[in-house]
Amino acid sequence: MRASERAYASLRDDILEWRLLPGTVLGEVEQAAQLGISRTPLREALARLTADGLVEALPGRGLVVTDTSVESVVELFEVREALESRAAALAAQRRDPAVFEALREEFRASDALLADPTRHAYYDLVRRFDEAMDEAVGNSYLVSTLASLRTHIARVRRLAHDNPDRLAAAAAEHLLIVDAVVAGDSDLARSATVVHLHRSLNNILDTAESGRLTPSIDRTA
């Protein structure tokens, strides 16, 4: 694999997993030495991270890992709702029924997946659900925009605690979306997606380690 690719994957992972905390300064020489590569491929990796919005150039301080705030999570879900609700509606119109019928069976049996404490199989199912939706929508701009948003969602998700009740509820929400897509019901698919995202956001805001999200500034003062 290319050195720049490894550096990108490694740094991206470190940021998404909160090993590199917001505000961390990423010096070129230091990081290049750490990863055992030269500055050239590292710069390419940092440029990609900057484009992703995981890193930003702060004048005077160099490149730093971007901050996450309660506001930014709300903003993220605002865009996510606009795009995913539309995606769900389009998927309901354009889907291959067989694909979503298969997913329906899997979500119906997701209790078993959630019994596993690691829940890898469940998260993999959700990933394949996202992929199937992307495929069904068949819109490359929408897919790449959602991919970009999912990067940030992944970072924030790591702060939230998915308790068993929430996971069971989320599985039921996904099942409803899949049902609607199978039925070709755009309106229901859209509404079910909106519901799912609202509950998901609330769960994140309720359970996120509040110390990690820089608190909102009370503008009513």
Added chain:
Amino acid sequence: MRASERAYASLRDDILEWRLLPGTVLGEVEQAAQLGISRTPLREALARLTADGLVEALPGRGLVVTDTSVESVVELFEVREALESRAAALAAQRRDPAVFEALREEFRASDALLADPTRHAYYDLVRRFDEAMDEAVGNSYLVSTLASLRTHIARVRRLAHDNPDRLAAAAAEHLLIVDAVVAGDSDLARSATVVHLHRSLNNILDTAESGRLTPSIDRTA
């Protein structure tokens, strides 16, 4: 200005203005020589263009300017509608009325702007309208996503012919959106935006130089 920045701006402009046509191969050595810089900053520029979706890496052929098709324009507007209709609704809730009252006066007087054959003043007004909407929404993810879409819109727009009738109609459509935003009417702002985008898309599809957009493959055959 940095050499990489100049290279990026120059190449981006060449692509948006159709001086670099879809399918053009961008060799690093050749382009670097052309721009009078070394490969290092050029590579950075090409990486940014790739992230923008204006350039893509085709295995075996190197980096080429991305294609534009009728389908891709339709896809573009699908995403645009999802995001801008939501943006308009949010702007109607969050706007500073004074800003949009000022814009309303300008759009009311846009006949005069459209009399100018260059129409620079009119396009500048539309740009400031977009900026005011972005500002009112106050969602950085939404703004940066829209910025990315606008890049592609700019490229496609260059193919379309804005006849005076269409421009006058577009001004009226903008005025309706602004009216709704001033009134704080989210539903109307959303609907007016949907209408505007549909008409705008139709105008592009009707008037675009068809040779430039690779024709859709008739899958009904």
Added chain:
DNA sequence: GAGCTACGTTCTGTATACAGAGGGCGAGAG
């Protein structure tokens, strides 16, 4: 004591040199 200036250090931005991979073309064999 405080402020300004000058120097040094460190960082980013750019150029260049080098290595490895991949593709194209030509020659030879079937």
Added chain:
DNA sequence: CTCTCGCCCTCTGTATACAGAACGTAGCTC
């Protein structure tokens, strides 16, 4: 005549060297 194998050439990916700018610091002056 065509297909295949091999070599060469070009291109990308990486390392390194160099230049200029910016920040901090220390010393001098007022």
